[in-house]
Amino acid sequence: MSLEVPDTTETDEVPERTPDELAALLGDLVIDRDDHLNAPGFVIRPDAVQETLSRLKQEAGYDHLSLVTAQEYENRYESIYHLKKFDDPTQEVSVVVPADKDRPVSESGEAVFRTADWHEREAYDLIGIEYDDHPDLRRILLPETWQGHPLSMDYDKDRPQIATLPEHANPLADHHRDAESDTMFLNIGPHHPATHGVLHLKTILDGEQVIDVEPDIGYLHRCEEQMAQSGTYRHQIMPYPDRWDYISAGLLNEWAYARAAEDLADIDVPEYAQVIRTMGAEMCRIAAHMLALATFALDVNGDFTATFMYAINDRERVQDLLEDLTGQRLMFNYFRLGGVVWDLPEPREEFFSKTRDFLDQLPGSVEEYHDLVTANEIFQMRTIDTGILPPAVAKDYGATGPVARGSGIDYDLRRDDPYGYYDELDWDVVTEDGCDNYSRLLVRMREVEESAKIIEQCVDLLEDWPEDERTIQANVPRTLRPDDDTEIYRAVEAAKGELGIYMRADGTDKPARFKIRSPCFSNLQTLPEMANGEYIPDVIAALGSLDIVLGEVDR
């Protein structure tokens, strides 16, 4: 669907409920109101979470549980369920669940949204809230033997800790489907070439067939939220987003923080800077998708093969452009609140012609990849109709980005919740209906072409931009202190999907709570759905097609 179609067609299809109507729908479940900048917020009873979520999902159409934020206040704990609609993500509602300070317990939302499973485990792990009726409330990011909850208020970070290196027993040792069968427990990772970093898959096999796979994460949990909470809004937070999704998607991540913080502090970004941001972000998307393609080919085809080298070659070209633009190869730190740090490199003509050269050779490269990869019969046998992720399941798990679009879910925040300069440009959202490993790859490859279209239009705009109107930054105070107790949740379309940030300001120059909604975290949760019952090579292919990056899964 093109952006030229006005957004009104969308809102016609999805009737929006006013906050009062929602309050009426929820009735006496609501005990208070706590509106956020992005959405109305309803405070509900801690034992009515399932009822509330299911009414909002079934009757009001909020079918996307984007994020669960947990935090501790002086006098209470709080979990926030950020709900959206897949059909129109600008319609949001926050469900705020307070919990007792001495005994923080609230009901789990897992029965309504499967994705709440991991989100609530994370909240338990880092904050210490317990969820009633949760199927499997264990630590998820930290070792199971960890003492204390590190993002709670009284945590002492200098206390000694012990991590174990356990030998895994086969939990399904006695599982025999028939007299002949026998199960085997197999560790994949955390150091394994096919896991794209430090992911651990606990796999149980029956012969070649996978009967259970459980992702075990947290091997790269480097306290990104703590880091952001101890940095000032204005300058100290921006370098960190580059390191969440480090596959060159730096600018896309920076935009997530920039968007949330700019809306929180009410900063306008000059149009010229928005065009530069849009262009840089799409270059990052190309680089990220190229690596996704390269590593997927590695997973499916084997060792360091031709496709890998070809795709890395194209990545190098984009990285050269990004280096010209930002001065960095990988960790750009290019965005500032209210704009970008500096203008395009001089001489501008040279940068434009380099960019155009890259765009000119890109269709040829993409053609080459289609010859090498997608048209390859063996590759097709490996990927078509394997790793099936039906759209309903994808939505239940909060899958977004190319994973959702590969399952035919027409959801792209660049179009549906426009920011930057995207709504002024002509481009399409790519979807594929195959729901399999092949579709997810195809979506990425077609998105590269769409990104090229966007970059080309941005270059056209920038070339003709009058010299005296090139404002790269708005006038932003040196120290930002957003109003006390304002809360916001904002998301952008990063390379892997919906990358959101929740921030609560407490009147100081640092956020009181900074929560990252990582698309990979939700996407990875779908792996067991895709992998169970498949052969072991298909699990590897499914994992590759999810294109996770552990820095973002674990944060």
Next chain:
Amino acid sequence: MSSDQPFITDESRVVTQTRDSRMEGQGDRFNSRLREAFGSSPFILTKFDKFLNWCRGSSMFMLQFGIACCSIEMMHTYAVKHDLDRFGSGVPRASPRQADVMIVPGTIVSKFAPRMKRVYDQMPEPKFVVGMGSCTISGGPFQEGYNVIKGAEEVIPIDIHVPGCPPRPEALVYGVVKLQERIANGEAAPVTVKPYELEEFSDLERDELVETLADQIDEDELVMRYNFADSP
């Protein structure tokens, strides 16, 4: 093995020299570089260790070991454009049992350190480690993190540190070449100071923490104890 002969760009000279060496016979042609270094004698007189160290430095098998952001730049170092293979060290091995050199490309956190130690232990001797990026030096930008080990050197010994966040591929290449130089010169690996060890749970000194965990962890389970208060 440096040659004092500069790289010849003059084509006519190249042609002449090639023809000359052909006329002198095959032996010269195949051995020219070595010959030049060792003189006219067909025999080499050297210490066995020195020769072996030279061999080690000239053919290194790297462990294919990705951790965090730096592993992306590490991949670029292996791939086209930077091509680490030019320096005799571009063969990434997926199994630690086939590798000589481990590049540690990223932040080490509490859950991963025991696994990294295990992978390191699985590599056959002699083995070498390149610490890539600030995180392996001190924890880098994440040093303040509650879960972050303040440098890979707290877990395994490291021969070469390559600073940067992340280091450019050129920097990593430089680090690897430096390592080759050190290996060829027979310099020994440094030893970690007060490292975090993998040990059996029953071997830990009994204190409050160990008492609390006693019913959760088996006596003979391998554990790593972090004394964060003592970290640099």
